[in-house]
Amino acid sequence: MPPEETTTAAEGFVETLSERPPATPPSLLDRRRTIAPAGFNRWLIPPAAMAVHLCIGEVYGFSVFNVPLTRVVGVTSSVEGRDWTIPQVGWCYSIALIMLGLSAAFLGRWVERIGPRKTICAGACCFCGGLLLASLAVSLHSLVLLYLGYGVLGGVGLGLGYIAPVSTLVRWFPDRPGLATGLAIMGFGGGALIGAPLGVELMGAFKSAASVGVQEAFVVMALAYFAMMMFGAFTIRVPVPGWRPEGFVPAAKPKGLVTHADVSLDHAWKTPQFWLLWVVLCMNVTAGIGILGQASLICQDMFGVPAAVGGGFAGLLSLANMSGRLVWSSASDYIGRKGIYCVFFLLGAVLYALVPIAQARQSVPLFVLLTALIISMYGGGFATTPAYLRDLFGTMHLGAIHGRLITAWSMAAVLGPQLVNYISTYRIEHGVPRAEAYNATMYLMAALLLVGLACNLLIRPVEERLHHREAPSAA
Incomplete structure (x- = not known):
């Protein structure tokens, strides 16, 4: 796709920002650092949004960990009274989705204020930090810590990572908002296509006589997903106020x-x-x-x-x-x-x-x-x-x-x-x-x-x- 030009007013807005230095220099994560320059190609935004959603969409593939998590103690089979059960493990998925909704609801206004870059970084820290905490929970065999890690902390990361790219895409595509949101949210739906096979392969690679491989798999996935979400965070930009695609005229x-x-x-x-x-x-x-x-x-x-x-x-x-x-x-x-x-x-x-x-x-x-x-x-x-x-x-x-x-x-x-x-x-x-x-x-x-x-x-x-x-x- 060819690069798309911003309007003259938008260019003037960017120039004004550059001529009027803020009282304190903006940090790398500041919203002001994410304002797109004139001529920015808006088609760079969907890949950034999809990168984030493909990572957090891993929650749809959590079921591949269900059985291995019920064999953490027994390794080859579940030990009754000591290993977790499928219903106990299954609550991780439900808690994560509940926290997705609650965090998106209560932090939505904060997300609008700080911008998508800082939000995605915060979401990456929560989601990937949740995977690391879940890894520690497996090591300690603590069900409560597993809920707090994958469910609560990871669920907050899901909520932050879900809404920030979507609202940004809608602003970049006023002419095709349905296509724009579909491109990003398609990534969330397809997260299991990457997350599930990746989880299975990692557990297979790390499995041993003393481990089902889940603990190590969570650590590797946390590091890989963090890198991918950082790509999305530092690629994403917001348009200047009043920006419109070239040739787009809203209906009177x-x-x-x-x-x-x-x-x-x-x-x-x-x-x-x-x-x-x-x-x-x-x-x-x-x-x-x-x-x-x-x-x-x-x-x-x-x-x-x-x-x-x-x-x-x-x-x-x-x-x-x-x-x-x-x-x-x-x-x-x-x-x-x-x-x-x-x-x-x-x-x-x-x-x-x-x-x-x-x-x-x-x-x-x-x-x-x-x-x-x-x-x-x-x-x-x-x-x-x-x-x-x-x-x-x-x-x-x-x-x-x-x-x-x-x-x-x-x-x-x-x-x-x-x-x-x-x-x-x-x-x-x-x-x-x-x-x-x-x-x-x-x-x-x-x-x-x-x-x-x-x-x-x-x-x-x-x-x-x-x-x-x-x-x-x-x-």
Whole structure:
């Protein structure tokens, strides 16, 4: 892509900054050091954002550590009463996602103030520091320390690393916000494609008669991910206030939900639009994550396939999750965010209702097709949401507003897997064949999507009285 020129006003802004030295020289991490010069190529930003998201997206591949973590003492097999259990280890994943939402919600305003570089550096320290603390927890065999390391500290790093690149990308791509956010969030969805095989290879390399290799794997991954996140932090830039891509002229009269105005965080999160979109995201994620989290087991139970096939199916869904983030979010630039969510909910409800039919016919190809489409829309919902927020509330406090909305993800991360696990277990215990145990869950997920559809249809433009009346959005 050729470099894109900033406007004359933007050049003047940069010159003014250089002619007016601050009272104290800005540090390397200061927001002022990240303002892009005239002629900066905005297409350098997506690789920087993707580098960060590919690292923190490792959380999706945490399941490869589940079994080895239950054999830390016994090494070759679990020692009852001394080794951890799968449910105990599984809480690391849930705590990390809960902390992702909480940290993004409570630190969003701070992220807007300090800028993306310092935020990504802080996120790298937390996420990679969490891996190092988890390594120490394995060495000491301390479950509490494992929760604090991978779950709490690592989860804070997830939240910081998630929202900073996204809000920056939206500012660089006012003409194609869906494509921009899809490029970054595609990296998060694909993090498991790197993190899971890397974790397996490292554990294999470090495994010995006295170690399952997890402790050493966490250390190496922490160092590798820190280097990659630093690349993202020092590559990323923010545009000067008022910057527009060359040749881009905003429509004189915005269409539909799209606004050229800004709404402050204090007003935005109190509007009906925010909470309707919160439910929209929560329903979409609840329906998708329940299937994604148990993909291998569901496939094995429904069709009696071996574990290796179930694992391959889980990997295929990761690809669908990753590609859906780019394809669906890019499509939203043409049919609108509200329209694309209508597609997610209507088509998704139909697909979920068809899954029991695929099971009854024992059609594995049909089942794979249906679930791949479902998970692609699950990923697409994540990538489309930041652009939806930009349409409704502008870019002034986009990172902070997005941070608060992500609490819907935290809620869904608990609801989805628990609904799938408890309903299927209850049905099996009451005599329902294992192959049919998930059918009721599929119908429930379809109903949840229809709830999301109703909320999506109720979303209207934000009232003009809530629009920020001062200067245009700052970068």
